[in-house]
Amino acid sequence: MLVPARLGIWTAATAYSSVPLAPACETQTGGAWYAGTADAITQNLDYIKANDPKYVLILSGDHLYRMDYRKMLKTHIENNADLTVSVMPVPWEEASRFGILTTDPEDGRITKFTEKPEKPDSNLASMGIYIFSADVLIEALEEDALDQRSSHDFGKDIIPKLLGEGKRLYSYEFHGFWKDVGTIASFHETSMDLLGNNPEFDLFDKHFPIMSNITTRPPHYIGPDGRLDDCLVSNGCKIYGTARHSILSTDVIIEERAVVEDSVLLPGAHVKSGAHICRAILGENSTVEEGVKLGSVDTTKDTAVVGNDVVIGKGE
Numbered sequence: 001m002l003v004p005a006r007l008g009i010w011t012a013a014t015a016y017s018s019v020p021l022a023p024a025c026e027t028q029t030g031g032a033w034y035a036g037t038a039d040a041i042t043q044n045l046d047y048i049k050a051n052d053p054k055y056v057l058i059l060s061g062d063h064l065y066r067m068d069y070r071k072m073l074k075t076h077i078e079n080n081a082d083l084t085v086s087v088m089p090v091p092w093e094e095a096s097r098f099g100i101l102t103t104d105p106e107d108g109r110i111t112k113f114t115e116k117p118e119k120p121d122s123n124l125a126s127m128g129i130y131i132f133s134a135d136v137l138i139e140a141l142e143e144d145a146l147d148q149r150s151s152h153d154f155g156k157d158i159i160p161k162l163l164g165e166g167k168r169l170y171s172y173e174f175h176g177f178w179k180d181v182g183t184i185a186s187f188h189e190t191s192m193d194l195l196g197n198n199p200e201f202d203l204f205d206k207h208f209p210i211m212s213n214i215t216t217r218p219p220h221y222i223g224p225d226g227r228l229d230d231c232l233v234s235n236g237c238k239i240y241g242t243a244r245h246s247i248l249s250t251d252v253i254i255e256e257r258a259v260v261e262d263s264v265l266l267p268g269a270h271v272k273s274g275a276h277i278c279r280a281i282l283g284e285n286s287t288v289e290e291g292v293k294l295g296s297v298d299t300t301k302d303t304a305v306v307g308n309d310v311v312i313g314k315g316e
Contacts, residue, residue, distance in 0.1 A: 036152035037128075042141045053134050058154075060128035064190055064201065065178040066208050072131055072172045082136040082167040085110065085159070086129035088174045098125035099155040103171045110169040115155050124171065126155065127178060136167065177201045188281055188303045191247050191264045195230050203232075215250050225256060234267075241271070263295065266308075283308035 034040040041048075041058060048056060055076065057069055067086070076084040087101055095117070102112035102122040114120065132140075140158050144150050150157045163169055177200050181187040193199060203210055217236035222228060226239040233239070236251040241258035248254075252265045255273040263277050268285035271277055275288045278295035286306045288294055292314055295304035306312055 036157075037154045038141060038144055038150075038158050039152035041137075042145050042152070045138060045141060048134065049138065056132045056134050056137050058130045058132065060180075062182040063128065063178065063180055065127075065174075066176065066201075066205075066210075067129070067174060069131075072129070075170065075172045076131045076133075079107070079109075079170045080168060081131075081170045082133050083159070083162055083169045084131045084172050085169065086127040086174050087124040087171045088127055088176075088178055089123050090125045092120070092123050095120040095123045095125065099128075099159075100124065101126060101171055108171045108173070110163065110171055113155070113159050113163060113169075124173070127174060128154075130154065131172075136162070184281065184303055184305055188264060188279070192245065192262060194232065194247065195245055217250055220248075223256075226254075241273075262297075269306075277304075280304035280306065282306045283310060285309050287311045289313040 034043060037060075055073060057073070072084060072086060075081075085101060087103075090098060096119075097116060099113065099115045100117055100120045100122050101110050101124045102114075103110050103124060112121075113126075140162060144152060144157055144161070147157075159169070179186065179190045179193075179201075181190050194201060194203060215235055217234075220233050220235055220237035220239065223238070223240035225241075227242040228239060229242075229244045231243050231245065232247045233243075234248060234250040234252070237248050238253045239248075240256045241254040241260070243254055243260040244262070246260050246263045246265065248260075248265050249269070250267040252268070253270045254260055255271060255275075257274045258271045258276070260271055260277045261279070263280045263282065265271070265282045266284045266286075269282040270285075270287045271282075272288060272290045272292075274291045276293045277288060278297055279299070279301075280295040281303060282288065283306050285308060287310075288306070289312060292312055294306070294312060
């Protein structure tokens with residue numbers, strides 16, 4: 001069973017299983033936000049118990065990567081582990097940004113875990129991907145829920161507690177493309193990395209496809225004066241102007257004489273005639289009015305962001 005900590009709960013018994021979502025703002029007792037990553041799972045323990053799994057895979061919902069979880073599970077079982085944490089080496093100068101694990105070089109057993117250390121003694125960063133033996137997970141979460149001093153977080157509370165109890169914690173070292181897209185800057189940067197002739201992360205890899213939702217929209221349309229250069233374009237788009245090095249989601253409209261560059265347009269975004277968008281993220285069903293200039297080619301400035309359903313006019 002797969003349990004993405006932020007996206008919901010995914011029962012993966014077969015390739016055609018459904019994906020029942022557990023919204024982050026909904027708990028069993030009402031509409032309170034989850035208190036932390038561990039609490040997000042605690043609030044859904046009844047679902048886990050009802051399925052009676054032997055192992056539980058927990059994922060973060062704001063990362064981009066490809067991984068065959070079967071290999072990680074095989075490592076977990078071979079080590080008779082209580083918890084296996086997926087890790088990957090990061091540059092030493094960036095190690096203080098991550099939860100860092102120190103491991104036994106012979107067998108990969110975790111000996112120390114430090115959340116964002118000032119002076120790291122290892123460069124193995126936790127990827128926020130965990131496989132628990134289910135009984136260990138349930139016991140740890142039920143105890144954590146009663147601890148009023150806890151922040152109910154896997155990195156800050158659950159993993160250090162299990163280490164202190166002498167549980168069998170092991171690492172699974174991953175090598176490949178992995179990006180955390182939990183910030184606006186990293187989301188924009190990673191989106192731009194998907195473009196080009198040979199992107200490091202290939203969305204079109206037939207041997208390891210990315211499964212996505214299927215929208216019943218007509219094909220995209222490029223008008224007689226429409227121009228596209230190095231773009232990913234979804235169904236339902238209507239392109240009458242120009243888009244360069246950008247990602248255009250479903251039902252995006254770019255009108256005549258409008259220019260979009262180095263940007264991500266989410267579903268239904270509408271750029272009107274003569275507008276110029278650069279290094280921006282436009283939310284769902286947002287509108288940029290005629291002649292508006294939004295964003296900057298200056299990479300030292302923040303990425304421009306327009307929220308869902310927001311209309312940007314001149315002078316705004």
